[in-house]
Amino acid sequence: MKTYLTTLKKGIIKENPVFFMLLGMCPVLALTAAAENAVGMGLATTFVLVCSNIVISLLRNLIPPSVRLPCFIVIIAGFVTLTSLLLKEFVPWLYDELGIFLSLIACNCIILGRAEAFARKNKVLLSAADGLGMGIGFTLALFTVGSIREILGFGTWFGLSVTPDFVDPMMIFIMPAGGFFTLGVVIAVVNKIARKRPNNISCDNCPGKELCKRSMNNNEHLSNNG
Amino acid sequence: MEVSRSLIIILITAVITENFVLSQFLGVCPFLGVSKKVSSSLGMGIMITFVMVAATALTYPIYFLVLIPLNIEFMNTIAFILIIALFVQFTEMLLRKYIPALSKSLGIYLPLITTNCAILGVTIINVSGDFNFFEAVFNAFCAGLGFLLVLLLFSGVRGRIERCNIPEALRGMPITLIAASIVSLSFIGFGGIVEGIFGG
Numbered sequence: 428m429k430t431y432l433t434t435l436k437k438g439i440i441k442e443n444p445v446f447f448m449l450l451g452m453c454p455v456l457a458l459t460a461a462a463e464n465a466v467g468m469g470l471a472t473t474f475v476l477v478c479s480n481i482v483i484s485l486l487r488n489l490i491p492p493s494v495r496l497p498c499f500i501v502i503i504a505g506f507v508t509l510t511s512l513l514l515k516e517f518v519p520w521l522y523d524e525l526g527i528f529l530s531l532i533a534c535n536c537i538i539l540g541r542a543e544a545f546a547r548k549n550k551v552l553l554s555a556a557d558g559l560g561m562g563i564g565f566t567l568a569l570f571t572v573g574s575i576r577e578i579l580g581f582g583t584w585f586g587l588s589v590t591p592d593f594v595d596p597m598m599i600f601i602m603p604a605g606g607f608f609t610l611g612v613v614i615a616v617v618n619k620i621a622r623k624r625p626n627n628i629s630c631d632n633c634p635g636k637e638l639c640k641r642s643m644n645n646n647e648h649l650s651n652n653g
Numbered sequence: 654m655e656v657s658r659s660l661i662i663i664l665i666t667a668v669i670t671e672n673f674v675l676s677q678f679l680g681v682c683p684f685l686g687v688s689k690k691v692s693s694s695l696g697m698g699i700m701i702t703f704v705m706v707a708a709t710a711l712t713y714p715i716y717f718l719v720l721i722p723l724n725i726e727f728m729n730t731i732a733f734i735l736i737i738a739l740f741v742q743f744t745e746m747l748l749r750k751y752i753p754a755l756s757k758s759l760g761i762y763l764p765l766i767t768t769n770c771a772i773l774g775v776t777i778i779n780v781s782g783d784f785n786f787f788e789a790v791f792n793a794f795c796a797g798l799g800f801l802l803v804l805l806l807f808s809g810v811r812g813r814i815e816r817c818n819i820p821e822a823l824r825g826m827p828i829t830l831i832a833a834s835i836v837s838l839s840f841i842g843f844g845g846i847v848e849g850i851f852g853g
Contacts, residue, residue: 500734501731505731535770604835618827
């Protein structure tokens, strides 16, 4: 029981996919102009992440290692399609808001990364706990950035007006530039509080890491950019 | 005249006003990961442009000639991502076998591209907009050019950041994101340029 809790907690704080592993940046930047969309995106991604982790873990002894990446991609894309059909039917406004980014959950490197780093080596329930933890961590990050941007940019929070009339909303925060800026500042603050070493941009958490190494024949590694 | 006009609009929109990285947030990971050196930015940008064009040329006919007649266009995510993955693997093998020199210099960026949301994004945008086949391929090409431009510009910015003394908490990713924000800000200045030129 304790291992499940540790696995669950790890994704939320210690190994938060956005703040510490720096994965899945695109939706964190694109869908955080409003807190509502941000949380919706987080939950949709969590659903896909838990489902794909479970299925990949169930199939872990059946998928040949050499073709595992295409197999993972198909499984993930299947759940993405399922999610978008469900949302279209039951939560149409969210379906419209998320737009193309709903399909692009299939490319979210957190999901492929967890399949590669965790689900293919661990038991089903543990993989589900890992997926849930990472999903909550991702949602938390989206929620934080989304709240800051919506409050500063629109003066509202989940659609409710929060800033009094004398504060003008700063439109720049809901523009793309504000997205980059807010995420940068949030990561810096988290770094400061967590007293972690500054996180470099490296290939360590990238799901394509092994493919990359293989194709480079041990040449100079791309993570030189770290 | 009408054709060239619509192509110029696509060019300006895709490269400048609706830039994939800076205003649509597609392909942010390679943008942040590979932009440290000019040489790797150039290589990545060229490969992304190539794969975007090829992926659009492959997925566009499949969407309109196979998925739509069969009424399974909701399967586009699965179909497209499979086609892109297969194409990238295939290109990588061909390059390694027949043009090893090119494979060494540019092939290393290929595996990173398989699960790049910019590629899947451009193919989906191209089939959902009202582009014809030629315009779709051209739009993919321009989106790639825009990507290349931003990568190159940003690698210059990062070269400068490297030599600065930055507060500890901001080092690494945070300062890179803030720099990206300022670059993105400069692109806002181009807003409305299409309407301005063509009286949209």
